[in-house]
Structures are given as structure tokens and as C-alpha cells.
Amino acid sequence: MHVGPTNSGKTYNALKRLEAAKTGIYCSPLRLLAHEIYSRMNNNNRPCELITGEDRRTSPFDFNSPDYPTNNMNEKQLPIISSTIEMANLSKFFEVAVIDEIQMMQDPQRGWAWTTALLGINAAEVHLCGEETTVPLVKKLLEFTGDEIQVIKYERLNKLIVSDKSVSKDYTDIKKGDCIICFSRKEIFNVAAKIEKKTKFKCAVIYGSLPPENRSLQADLFNDPNSDYKVLVASDAIGMGLNLRINRVIFQNVAKFDGTKENNLTISQIKQIGGRAGRYSLTNDEGEVTAFNRDHLSVIAKSMPTTPEPIKKAGIFFDKNVIERFSYQFPENRISEVITAFSDCAVYSNLFFMCNSSGISLVAEEISKYPLTVKQFLLLLNAPISYRNPVALNIALKFVDHISQGKECNISNCIDINANLSNTKAGLQYSEALHRSVLLYLWLSYHYPTIFCDIEAVNEYKLKLESAIQKGLLNHASFV
Numbered sequence: 001m002h003v004g005p006t007n008s009g010k011t012y013n014a015l016k017r018l019e020a021a022k023t024g025i026y027c028s029p030l031r032l033l034a035h036e037i038y039s040r041m042n043n044n045n046r047p048c049e050l051i052t053g054e055d056r057r058t059s060p061f062d063f064n065s066p067d068y069p070t071n072n073m074n075e076k077q078l079p080i081i082s083s084t085i086e087m088a089n090l091s092k093f094f095e096v097a098v099i100d101e102i103q104m105m106q107d108p109q110r111g112w113a114w115t116t117a118l119l120g121i122n123a124a125e126v127h128l129c130g131e132e133t134t135v136p137l138v139k140k141l142l143e144f145t146g147d148e149i150q151v152i153k154y155e156r157l158n159k160l161i162v163s164d165k166s167v168s169k170d171y172t173d174i175k176k177g178d179c180i181i182c183f184s185r186k187e188i189f190n191v192a193a194k195i196e197k198k199t200k201f202k203c204a205v206i207y208g209s210l211p212p213e214n215r216s217l218q219a220d221l222f223n224d225p226n227s228d229y230k231v232l233v234a235s236d237a238i239g240m241g242l243n244l245r246i247n248r249v250i251f252q253n254v255a256k257f258d259g260t261k262e263n264n265l266t267i268s269q270i271k272q273i274g275g276r277a278g279r280y281s282l283t284n285d286e287g288e289v290t291a292f293n294r295d296h297l298s299v300i301a302k303s304m305p306t307t308p309e310p311i312k313k314a315g316i317f318f319d320k321n322v323i324e325r326f327s328y329q330f331p332e333n334r335i336s337e338v339i340t341a342f343s344d345c346a347v348y349s350n351l352f353f354m355c356n357s358s359g360i361s362l363v364a365e366e367i368s369k370y371p372l373t374v375k376q377f378l379l380l381l382n383a384p385i386s387y388r389n390p391v392a393l394n395i396a397l398k399f400v401d402h403i404s405q406g407k408e409c410n411i412s413n414c415i416d417i418n419a420n421l422s423n424t425k426a427g428l429q430y431s432e433a434l435h436r437s438v439l440l441y442l443w444l445s446y447h448y449p450t451i452f453c454d455i456e457a458v459n460e461y462k463l464k465l466e467s468a469i470q471k472g473l474l475n476h477a478s479f480v
């Protein structure tokens with residue numbers, strides 16, 4: 001286990017070991033990070049394949065070519081795999097597996113994917129990277145599997161300091177390399193517009209519902225020393241995966257609205273977000289963390305040196321095959337009812353918790369209106385369907401309709417791909433919803449290749465959407 005604070009080289013060292021292995025897999029928390037490792041490995045002459053829900057790519061090397069990469073024994077290297085955690089191959093044997101951000105086992109929605117990989121991956125050496133708070137739980141779980149564990153502790157590569165004074169609320173103290181952390185899309189655009197008005201800097205923006213491709217483009221704008229985008233305004237979506245040239249993190253707030261109420265940020269969240277300042281290899285200066293509000297700053301100052309409580313439980317989720325067998329016993333009930341009953345009745349040890357199935361229940365409710373087989377129904381419950389966004393949900397249901405009828409689905413059957421994509425606030429939101437639909441189409445194409453076979457048009461449209469979203473983001477000053 002490689003444990004330590006953010007920016008301490010945990011993943012870097014685990015990946016060095018993976019690169020040298022004969023066979024191996026990297027399990028990523030994010031699609032974009034899986035892509036980054038895929039590109040980085042192949043650029044380092046280490047053949048690598050990519051497997052995510054939406055994308056599969058072979059290594060760019062030709063095995064029969066004399067230039068095919070070899071190891072120091074002059075043997076041709078088998079490709080390693082870079083995969084998203086949910087897609088991790090649990091049946092193949094690997095010499096080395098790397099599971100990144102292992103503390104995500106405690107995530108209420110996706111935690112099950114880390115627990116399943118930890119307990120199920122078939123490798124001689126498994127490298128877990130993440131927070132030290134996960135060590136006691138991992139040790140307990142490994143008592144059941146009989147694995148040996150070695151814990152390697154890391155220190156931050158760059159110094160990180162907490163400012164002794166807060167930043168002026170009128171934004172006049174904003175400097176190049178600052179990153180302001182806000183907790184809603186609306187607030188991000190408001191703050192970015194004010195900073196652009198009060199200072200000479202332009203702002204790049206990053207938030208959770210932005211497609212990863214656009215997050216990456218915004219990160220490039222901010223990282224490029226020759227661009228005017230010297231300031232970043234972002235949500236906590238920057239906590240994982242992106243390498244950013246941030247010198248100073250400024251918290252706009254230390255509480256986050258969850259849809260019903262405001263929750264104070266946890267110590268672990270404050271450390272993870274604050275730790276993004278002063279990323280080693282991008283900025284060699286020390287990082288700094290501060291806030292606009294003095295009370296917020298004292299919360300941050302208390303949190304940064306504090307060790308968070310160890311995590312106590314790992315997420316689990318039901319197995320599709322079990323639900324399928326269950327559902328045959330209750331032919332009178334809808335599958336959504338079977339799932340709810342299963343979640344309510346499941347008994348498990350206190351080392352685990354059942355991941356939140358409310359999103360799945362909403363999707364189940366919507367798709368139960370279509371004549372699907374049990375297998376189709378259960379597969380769709382795992383699909384990335386955006387049930388909260390009416391535009392994306394409506395398109396998803398058109399896809400479901402095609403599946404239920406076994407009818408070929410061209411993207412233009414479900415989306416007007418020739419319609420203008422505007423760069424207004426509403427236009428940006430609309431393009432973001434369409435992008436989610438396109439990703440769903442690609443996800444479905446791997447499960448129903450004869451129904452969702454319009455791949456070339458979809459990939460072309462995906463690029464068009466990313467370009468429209470980028471234009472919308474550059475126009476953010478007009479949103480407020």
C-alpha cells in the first residue's frame with residue numbers, strides 16, 4: 001500500500017513498478033485518468049491497452065514489426081491494461097495490479113467498485129494508492145483473503161503552507177496561479193465573472209458536470225504559461241486526476257450543499273482539495289491554502305495538520321446475477337421491487353455498507369415502462385444514465401426503446417445532430433446533457449453492437465459538442 005498526502009508520489013511509484021511488470025493492470029478512478037496513463041505508457045514505449053465503459057483501444061504498436069518494444073531481456077512486452085475501476089478485469093491473472101485512490105472504497109455510490117477490485121483482482125502483487133486512513137480497514141479485509149500487506153508511507157514532495165491571513169473579498173488580491181474553490185456551477189460562473197472584471201486575469205473553469213475532455217482543455221488553458229487564463233475557478237472536481245499548475249488554493253466556502261442541506265467539508269476533503277496547491281513537477285514552489293473569510297481560514301488551519309479518522313466501512317453492491325436469480329422467484333413483482341427488497345433484507349458484516357441504490361431505483365422506474373428482458377433490464381441499471389437531467393433522460397429512454405425493439409439506432413434518430421449549438425448559458429447546459437447522451441450511446445455500443453452501430457457519426461458529434469462546450473465556457477462572462 002502506498003499511502004500519504006496528495007502530491008507525494010504514491011501513484012508515480014506504483015506505476016514505475018507496473019511499467020516494469022510482464023503483465024499488469026492500472027485501475028483508475030476516472031475515465032480521463034485511464035486515458036492519460038494509456039497515453040503515458042505507450043509514449044514511454046510500454047505497450048498499453050485501454051478499457052473504459054465507453055472506449056476500448058489496443059496499443060498503437062504492431063506486434064509483428066521489428067520496432068515492437070522489448071524489455072531488457074530482449075523479449076517482446078505484452079501490453080498492460082489501463083482501465084476504469086468499474087471495468088477492471090477480475091478473471092485474468094496479472095503480475096502487478098495498481099488500484100488508485102483506494103480511500104474511494106467509502107464512496108456512497110461507487111465504493112463497491114474499489115471493494116470488488118481489492119477483494120477480487122487476480123494478481124501476484126496488488127499496489128493500492130491512497131490515504132493512510134484506509135490502512136486499518138484494508139488490513140482487516142485482507143485477514144479474510146490471507147494476503148500479506150506492506151505499507152509504504154510518503155511525504156509531500158512540495159511544501160504546503162496555510163496562510164496566516166485571509167484574501168480580500170473584493171478579489172483585488174487575486175494572483176496568477178490562484179485556484180478559487182466554489183461548490184456550485186452558478187457560483188463558479190459568478191466568481192469567474194467578478195474576477196475578470198476586477199483584475200487583468202482571465203479565468204478557466206472546471207466543475208463536475210463538465211465532460212472530462214473539456215475539463216482537460218480548461219486545465220491546459222490554465223497550465224499554459226503563454227495563455228491569458230492565469231486563474232482557475234473550480235469545484236472540488238479538481239480533487240482527483242488533473243495535474244494543475246496551482247500555487248494557491250482559496251476556499252470560497254467550507255460547506256457544501258448536497259441538494260437538501262449544507263454539510264461542512266470533512267477534514268479529508270479540505271486536505272485533498274487544499275493539497276492541489278504546489279503540484280510537484282508542474283510548479284516547484286511551495287503551495288499555499290487560504291480563504292476569503294477569516295472563520296473559514298481558521299477551520300482550514302485546524303484541518304490541514306489533523307489526521308482524519310480512519311475509514312470504517314467499505315461499499316458493496318448487489319451482483320446482477322444474484323438479482324436475476326432472485327427475480328425468477330418473484331415473477332409477480334417488478335425488478336425494481338426485487339432490488340429494493342434485496343437491499344432492505346441483505347445481511348452483511350459491519351465492515352461493509354450497501355452503496356446507495358436510489359439512483360438505480362429511479363432508472364429502474366423509468367425503464368420498467370419498456371418490454372425488456374431481465375438481462376437487458378439489469379444491464380441498463382449499470383449504464384451511465386443521467387436520471388436527474390430531463391434532456392439526457394429523454395434521449396436515454398429513446399435508446400432503451402430501440403433496445404426493447406431490437407431496432408438499429410442511428411444517433412440522428414434520437415438527437416437533431418445538425419441543430420445549432422449555442423454558446424449561451426442555456427446552450428452550454430444543453431450541450432453538456434447531449435454529451436452525456438453520446439457517452440451513453442458509446443457505452444451501449446459495447447453491449448449491443450448491432451443496435452448502436454453508428455460509431456463514426458457519434459464520435460464526430462462528440463467532438464462537435466466538446467468544441468461547442470469549450471466555446472460556451474470561454475463566453476462565461478456573459479452568463480451573469
Ligand SMILES: Nc1ncnc2c1ncn2[C@@H]1O[C@H](COP(=O)(O)OP(=O)(O)OP(=O)(O)O)[C@@H](O)[C@H]1O
Pocket residue numbers: 004005006007008009010011012013129157241243279280281282
Ligand atoms: N520521483 C519523481 N520524479 C519525477 N516526478 C515525480 C516523482 N514523483 C512524483 N512525481 C510527479 O509528481 C506529481 C505527483 O505525483 P503523484 O501523482 O504520484 O502523487 P500522489 O501522491 O499519487 O498524489 P494524488 O493522490 O494527489 O494523485 C506527478 O506529476 C508525478 O509525475
